[in-house]
Structure formats: C-alpha cells, structure tokens
Amino acid sequence: MTLKPHIVLLPFQKKSSGVPISRIKWHSLLSRTYVTHVPPSNAPQVARTRNIGIIAHIDAGKTTTTERMLYYSGYTRRIGDVDDGSTVTDFLPAERARGITIQSAAITFEWPQKPSEPESADLVESVESGTEPKSALSHHINLIDTPGHADFTFEVRRSLRILDGAVCILDGVAGVEAQTEQVWKQAGEWSIPRIVYVNKLDRDGAAFGRTVKEVASRLAGWPAVCQIPWWEGGEGRFTGVADVVNLRGLLYPKGGDGKVIRVFTLQDLEKANPKLASELKRARIALVELLSEHDDTMVDTFLESNEDHLAVPAMAILSSLRRCLLAENNRVIPLFAGASFRNIGVQPLLDATVNLLPEPRERPDSEISIGATKIGLQDLLIGKLVLPNADSQASKRGRKHSATPSVPPAHALEGCALAFKVVNDVRKGVLVYIRIYSGSIHRGALLYNTNLNVSEKATTLLRMYASDSLPVQSIEAGQIGVIAGLKHARTGDTLIACYGSKVVPPEPLDRLQLRPIEVPPPVFFASIEPNSLREEKDMQEKLALLLREDPSLHVTQDEDTGQILLSGMGELHLEIARDRLVNDLKAKATMGQIEIGYRETILHPSEAMTKIYDRETAGQKGKAGCTATMEPYNTTESQSIEPPPSPQDLEAWSHERDGNLVTVLTPKIHQDNTSHSSKDALLSPNLTLPDLRTAYLNGALAALSRGPGKSYQVRSVHVTLTLHPPTHLFGTESTISALAHFATIAALKDSASKGGTPLMEPVMDVTISVDEASLGPVVHDISSSRGGHAIRTARRRGDQTSH
Numbered sequence: 001m002t003l004k005p006h007i008v009l010l011p012f013q014k015k016s017s018g019v020p021i022s023r024i025k026w027h028s029l030l031s032r033t034y035v036t037h038v039p040p041s042n043a044p045q046v047a048r049t050r051n052i053g054i055i056a057h058i059d060a061g062k063t064t065t066t067e068r069m070l071y072y073s074g075y076t077r078r079i080g081d082v083d084d085g086s087t088v089t090d091f092l093p094a095e096r097a098r099g100i101t102i103q104s105a106a107i108t109f110e111w112p113q114k115p116s117e118p119e120s121a122d123l124v125e126s127v128e129s130g131t132e133p134k135s136a137l138s139h140h141i142n143l144i145d146t147p148g149h150a151d152f153t154f155e156v157r158r159s160l161r162i163l164d165g166a167v168c169i170l171d172g173v174a175g176v177e178a179q180t181e182q183v184w185k186q187a188g189e190w191s192i193p194r195i196v197y198v199n200k201l202d203r204d205g206a207a208f209g210r211t212v213k214e215v216a217s218r219l220a221g222w223p224a225v226c227q228i229p230w231w232e233g234g235e236g237r238f239t240g241v242a243d244v245v246n247l248r249g250l251l252y253p254k255g256g257d258g259k260v261i262r263v264f265t266l267q268d269l270e271k272a273n274p275k276l277a278s279e280l281k282r283a284r285i286a287l288v289e290l291l292s293e294h295d296d297t298m299v300d301t302f303l304e305s306n307e308d309h310l311a312v313p314a315m316a317i318l319s320s321l322r323r324c325l326l327a328e329n330n331r332v333i334p335l336f337a338g339a340s341f342r343n344i345g346v347q348p349l350l351d352a353t354v355n356l357l358p359e360p361r362e363r364p365d366s367e368i369s370i371g372a373t374k375i376g377l378q379d380l381l382i383g384k385l386v387l388p389n390a391d392s393q394a395s396k397r398g399r400k401h402s403a404t405p406s407v408p409p410a411h412a413l414e415g416c417a418l419a420f421k422v423v424n425d426v427r428k429g430v431l432v433y434i435r436i437y438s439g440s441i442h443r444g445a446l447l448y449n450t451n452l453n454v455s456e457k458a459t460t461l462l463r464m465y466a467s468d469s470l471p472v473q474s475i476e477a478g479q480i481g482v483i484a485g486l487k488h489a490r491t492g493d494t495l496i497a498c499y500g501s502k503v504v505p506p507e508p509l510d511r512l513q514l515r516p517i518e519v520p521p522p523v524f525f526a527s528i529e530p531n532s533l534r535e536e537k538d539m540q541e542k543l544a545l546l547l548r549e550d551p552s553l554h555v556t557q558d559e560d561t562g563q564i565l566l567s568g569m570g571e572l573h574l575e576i577a578r579d580r581l582v583n584d585l586k587a588k589a590t591m592g593q594i595e596i597g598y599r600e601t602i603l604h605p606s607e608a609m610t611k612i613y614d615r616e617t618a619g620q621k622g623k624a625g626c627t628a629t630m631e632p633y634n635t636t637e638s639q640s641i642e643p644p645p646s647p648q649d650l651e652a653w654s655h656e657r658d659g660n661l662v663t664v665l666t667p668k669i670h671q672d673n674t675s676h677s678s679k680d681a682l683l684s685p686n687l688t689l690p691d692l693r694t695a696y697l698n699g700a701l702a703a704l705s706r707g708p709g710k711s712y713q714v715r716s717v718h719v720t721l722t723l724h725p726p727t728h729l730f731g732t733e734s735t736i737s738a739l740a741h742f743a744t745i746a747a748l749k750d751s752a753s754k755g756g757t758p759l760m761e762p763v764m765d766v767t768i769s770v771d772e773a774s775l776g777p778v779v780h781d782i783s784s785s786r787g788g789h790a791i792r793t794a795r796r797r798g799d800q801t802s803h
C-alpha cells in the first residue's frame with residue numbers, strides 16, 4: 001500500500017547542490033476540489049472531536065506550542081508571544097504580567113483547517129477504511145491549556161478529568177522534570193492516553209537521546225520514537241524532524257513561520273544527509289520492533305512485509321500506535337520532536353493528536369455515584385443499576401420504605417454535564433465551562449445541580465475560542481462548551497437536564513454525580529479585610545465568586561475576631577487569588593500577610609463525654625444524645641488502624657477526613673427498625689442509618705475545624721461517637737449533628753486539659769533533582785539555611801542527576 005500524505009508535494013526543485021527537494025505547504029491539499037460532497041452537518045461529529053490537554057512542567061513551552069497550534073489552524077493570524085504577553089490563552093492580566101498560565105483556558109479550533117469545499121466522500125471513505133490517516137479530514141479540537149506550577153495542581157487535576165487525551169511537553173534541555181512526573185502520574189490515574197512532545201530542541205544543551213531515556217526511566221514506559229531531530233550538518237542548528245512513521249524528512253526553512261516545509265523522501269535524504277537517513281532507518285527498525293512486542297497485529301504486518309522493517313506501511317504503524325495507546329494498562333509512549341518557538345514540529349504534532357489520541361466514545365465509561373453506589377454512566381443509561389431502597393432518599397422525604405428495589409428512570413435523562421471550570425469574564429459575566437457526558441444540553445434547558453440541589457436555566461450556550469465566543473443552540477455529548485449567566489454552578493458540580501424540563505429530576509437522578517475531585521486541605525492562609533465597612537458586602541460577593549471559580553480556595557471567619565481568612569495551597573496560589581480579587585474583580589480589599597496553616601493535635605485520650613438533648617420543640621417531643629471519646633491518631637499508620645472493638649450488638653462505621661478518623665458506633669438495626677436489645681423502633685421515621693451517620697460525622701468535623709488552643713484546625717485525632725438506645729432516640733438530623741458537635745468539643749477539651757494541644761506545622765516531602773556537581777551546596781543550603789533535612793540521596797538510573 002502506498003500512503004498518500006494529506007499534503008501536496010510540489011514539483012521537485014533542483015538546488016544548486018543538485019539534490020532534489022520537494023516543497024510543501026502543510027495541508028495544502030485543502031485547496032483541492034472534489035466531485036462528490038458529504039452533506040454538511042451543523043453539529044460537529046463526535047468521531048471528529050478530540051478533547052485534548054497539554055500537560056507539562058512549568059515553562060516547558062505549553063503556551064508557546066498552543067499559540068502555534070492556533071496559528072496553523074487558522075484561528076489566529078499572527079503568532080502570540082509569551083515573552084511580550086500577547087498570547088491568546090494566557091488572557092488573564094495576571095498571567096500576561098507573570099508570563100505563566102494560571103487558569104486552564106479551553107479553546108476550540110479545527111485541525112486540519114476546514115476546507116472551503118466540502119470534503120469528498122472518497123476521502124471520508126478512505127479515512128474510515130483506514131487507508132488514509134484521520135488527519136486527512138478536518139477535526140474539532142477542544143484544547144485545554146493547563147498550568148504547570150505546583151501550586152495549581154488542583155487546576156490541572158480538574159482539567160485532566162474531562163480530557164480524552166493529552167500531549168505532554170518536555171523541555172529538550174531539562175528533560176523529564178519533577179512536575180512532569182507529577183502530572184504524568186495524575187493523568188495516569190484517569191487513564192488518559194498521552195503522547196510526548198520534546199520541545200526546545202533549538203536550545204544549547206538540548207539532548208534528544210537523553211530525554212528519550214528519561215521518558216523510559218522516569219515515566220515508566222516504552223518510548224515509541226516517531227520523530228528524530230534533524231540537526232544542520234549532523235550537530236549544528238536544529239532545522240527540522242525526520243518522520244519515522246512515514247520515512248521522510250521535514251525541513252523548516254530558517255526564520256520562517258513554519259507554514260512552508262521542505263519534504264525529503266528517504267531516497268532524497270540518503271543523498272542530502274546520509275547520516276540522518278541511516279538514523280531514520282535505525283529508528284524505524286526500533287519502532288516496528290517495539291510495536292511488535294505490544295501488538296500482535298503488527299507482528300502479522302511485519303511478517304506480511306517480508307520482515308522488512310522499512311516496508312511496513314505507515315498506516316499500519318499509525319494504527320498499531322493507536323491500538324497500543326488506547327489499550328488498558330498501556331505502557332507505549334509515542335514521542336515527537338520540535339521547537340515551537342522556532343515554529344518547528346507543531347503541525348506533525350497536531351496530526352498526531354488527531355491520528356493517535358481517542359475520540360470521546362473511545363474512552364472508558366465515566367464513573368458516577370448515586371449516594372454510596374458507584375457505577376458507569378452508560379451502565380446506568382442501559383438500566384444496569386438497581387438501587388436498594390435503604391440507599392434511597394425516600395425516607396428522608398417522608399415516603400414509606402418499600403421492599404422493592406428501584407430502577408433509576410434513566411430514559412428521563414436528557415443531558416448530563418460536568419462544570420469543570422467557572423470564570424468571571426469582564427464582558428460576559430460568569431462563564432461555566434462544561435463537558436457533556438451524555439445526551440445534550442439545549443439553550444433554555446432547566447439544569448438541576450445535583451451538588452447544590454438547585455435548578456437554573458441555561459439561557460446562553462457558547463462555544464469558546466479562548467476569550468472570544470460563539471453562541472450555539474446546543475452542546476452534544478463528548479463536547480466542551482460554556483453556559484453563560486448561571487448563578488450557582490461551581491467548579492466540579494454535576495448538571496442534569498431532564499425531558500419535560502422538570503425542576504427536580506426523578507429519583508435517584510437527583511443524586512447523580514460525576515466522579516468528584518478530592519480537594520486537598522489548604523496549607524497557607526491570609527486575612528482579607530474590606531477597605532471600609534461599606535465595601536464588605538461587595539468583597540464577600542467577590543470572594544464567593546472566587547470560590548466558585550476555584551474550590552481549592554477556602555474562606556473562613558474567625559469566631560473571636562470576626563476576621564475573614566482566605567486559605568489556599570501555596571503562597572503563589574494566594575497571591576494570584578489576591579490579584580484576581582483586587583485587580584480583576586475590583587474588590588476594595590486588602591490581604592494581610594500570608595501565614596502557615598498550623599494544625600492542633602492532642603496527646604492523651606479523653607474520657608467518654610455524653611451530651612443529651614431532651615426538650616419539646618414546636619409541640620414535638622425530642623430526645624437525643626451522643627457520647628464522644630477521643631484519642632491521638634497517626635495518619636501514617638492509618639492502614640493498620642482497625643475500628644475499635646465494638647460490643648456484639650454494635651456496628652462500627654468509620655470515615656477518614658483531613659488526617660482525622662471519625663468512627664460512629666450504632667446498634668445493629670434490623671429490617672423492622674428494631675435492635676437486638678430493644679423491640680422499640682430505633683430510628684425516628686424521618687431518619688435512615690446513613691443520615692444518622694452523616695449527621696454525626698458533620699458534627700464531629702465541625703468541632704474539629706477549630707482547636708481549643710489557637711483555633712487552628714485539629715488533626716491526627718480519632719473521634720468515636722456512640723449512640724446508645726434507648727437514651728439517644730428521636731432527634732432530627734440537625735439536633736443529632738449539634739449533639740455530636742458539642743460532645744466532640746467536650747472530648748477535645750478534656751484531652752487538652754490533660755496535655756495541651758501542641759501545634760503541628762506542614763512538612764513536605766520534596767524530591768529535588770540536581771546535577772551531581774551541585775549536590776553538596778544544595779544539601780548544605782537545605783539543612784543550614786532552610787531548616788530542612790535531606791532524607792536520602794539517590795542517583796537516577798541512566799541519568800546524571802541525584803535526588
């Protein structure tokens with residue numbers, strides 16, 4: 001089979017050296033005319049959609065690469081520059097001022113550019129039958145540019161969960177860096193297929209071979225080298241790439257914008273640059289060998305090609321790479337080369353994202369939860385879920401328990417989306433970025449927020465092009481879009497649309513939540529004060545908006561001083577939050593010094609402290625009680641800690657949160673709501689056992705949020721709350737929660753009276769990678785001036801750095 005590249009080779013030109021060189025314009029095929037037409041479709045097809053993220057260490061060149069992508073796709077007419085603050089994606093003033101990406105920006109563009117003439121049916125058929133690469137047809141790319149700084153890890157995680165694939169950019173000089181390993185691991189947690197782009201190969205000290213080795217050792221995979229760098233004269237200037245899949249050289253004329261590329265076939269290359277040609281052949285052999293180890297079809301193709309590595313068709317290699325990349329537990333990492341700043345290598349990278357990374361339907365079913373039940377969304381839609389009624393909220397709403405299990409009315413679900421980002425736009429107001437996981441969301445649809453239990457109307461739907469937007473009528477499954485004007489939705493909320501615009505979806509769809517992201521506890525805080533009393537309300541509103549945008553920020557109020565405290569993940573995180581609040585949202589407020597979020601703990605176990613509530617409220621008799629005991633709890637040994645031994649008729653339930661363990665002990669409740677020791681109904685009719693546990697847990701957590709010493713959060717304690725029938729009966733959820741709160745505070749005070757509440761400061765385990773020569777000074781610096789301890793130094797395999 002001969003591979004027809006989706007580029008037109010212009011007639012050979014003879015250079016003075018006599019070497020034939022073909023000259024192409026990337027995607028110039030798009031100007032061809034065709035006879036048969038595909039009917040135009042308004043909704044972009046899911047198969048032609050890629051939801052792609054760019055992940056990397058800070059400064060690896062994510063924004064620079066994104067700017068080139070936008071330029072080559074025709075979205076921008078000039079190339080934006082990070083260094084003069086003229087990029088499209090880093091559009092926040094703070095991002096432009098600092099030259100770093102803070103918020104992920106979602107941008108949509110077409111790659112290759114949509115042709116002026118409709119695509120021919122022949123071409124579509126060739127792509128569908130696998131004789132032409134997918135990149136021969138225009139695709140809809142939703143690109144998320146993510147921040148690289150460690151303080152914005154949460155922002156990266158939030159973007160990662162909605163991606164179908166990712167491009168990991170490496171700095172060709174620095175290689176695989178600490179944050180690269182981190183984000184790589186995080187992307188792995190969501191099983192996101194990833195390709196690697198080695199950038200900055202134009203810089204002095206760039207080492208492609210070493211970077212490939214680091215990909216193998218530090219990202220724990222098998223690098224499938226799809227391109228090798230083309231250095232002028234073998235070691236000089238970086239001038240292009242040799243394409244291992246298609247066996248050709250792509251030379252970028254110096255100083256150009258990268259749109260014109262000279263293509264060399266292998267035969268051309270053998271004459272023009274024999275060294276590169278032989279490297280290219282060796283790389284091809286290695287690629288075919290690697291794929292054969294992971295993909296049986298490649299073994300067959302290799303045998304059919306008379307065991308000639310060079311004769312294996314390019315399309316077979318592309319398909320094999322794709323199969324490996326999409327396989328469960330994949331370890332093959334396709335690797336590309338370039339220098340985005342010099343406009344080298346970006347178009348082939350775009351082709352690779354289309355050809356290798358999956359479309360939304362090729363991803364595993366998205367995990368959802370309905371109460372404590374976890375299931376795939378598609379499984380829910382095809383009726384695989386049967387919920388036991390104990391888990392249902394029926395009892396909460398005063399409905400009687402029913403013996404028959406309930407099947408969720410999945411057919412009522414019109415659309416299900418995740419709000420993955422909230423941004424306040426100066427002109428357009430609050431924009432909520434959503435990814436649709438099922439069905440579609442139409443303009444005017446009533447959306448039920450299952451996290452907040454509120455409904456709101458999607459009056460305006462938009463497709464975003466960085467800071468520009470285009471109104472649309474609907475957003476379909478697999479797509480990313482924006483809803484403007486929502487008043488409540490926060491980052492991470494699940495939004496549900498039901499047929500018939502029901503205000504509350506039928507049970508249990510009202511509790512359907514797409515897998516949430518754990519928000520890590522904050523470690524730094526600062527006070528925020530309005531400049532005058534009149535500004536307080538406005539500041540509070542703007543803080544609320546900031547929290548909708550970024551759930552890793554927390555706002556609390558000191559009960560004694562009334563001071564408002566803003567806490568976050570790091571100093572930079574809080575500084576940026578202040579910039580957003582004061583400069584962008586124009587709140588008239590001042591932020592105090594950034595301080596460390598200490599924690600309080602206890603040293604001794606407490607006595608059992610019981611609190612009883614026995615009173616008539618609104619004509620109803622109520623009686624409830626709770627006993628709390630507390631003991632030190634070592635989180636590092638949490639695996640080995642078992643729930644405390646409980647008497648035979650008691651049942652233990654434990655929950656760990658922010659380094660504390662809360663155990664709730666209740667009698668074993670029989671089906672008829674009685675227990676072993678009593679024939680009376682144990683729980684009031686409006687209360688289920690899960691409700692009771694949640695109420696206890698909330699009460700205990702509220703008590704632990706403020707220590708008795710210096711009002712810092714309490715950590716490393718184990719609270720045990722016990723419900724004793726028949727004393728502790730008939731409370732409502734809020735009285736039970738309040739009792740658990742008071743009982744826990746009493747236990748905390750009792751422990752504190754025995755040995756005080758020592759303060760704990762956050763300690764981080766940090767891995768520092770340095771070259772061997774700098775090891776001594778760095779260790780000295782850490783221990784002498786920064787009070788740190790180097791726990792271990794080790795040499796990375798196959799690399800000159802120690803950590």
Ligand SMILES: Nc1nc2c(ncn2[C@@H]2O[C@H](COP(=O)(O)OP(=O)(O)OP(=O)(O)O)[C@@H](O)[C@H]2O)c(=O)[nH]1
Nearest residue numbers: 058059060061062063064100101148200339340341
């Ligand atoms: N020499 C060279 N410099 C590059 C290249 N790509 C990016 N840079 C420079 O590297 C610096 C960082 O580039 P960015 O694109 O902002 O990197 P980033 O990964 O988006 O950075 P953050 O958003 O802060 O995480 C800028 O000064 C770029 O001009 C390249 O291919 N070659």
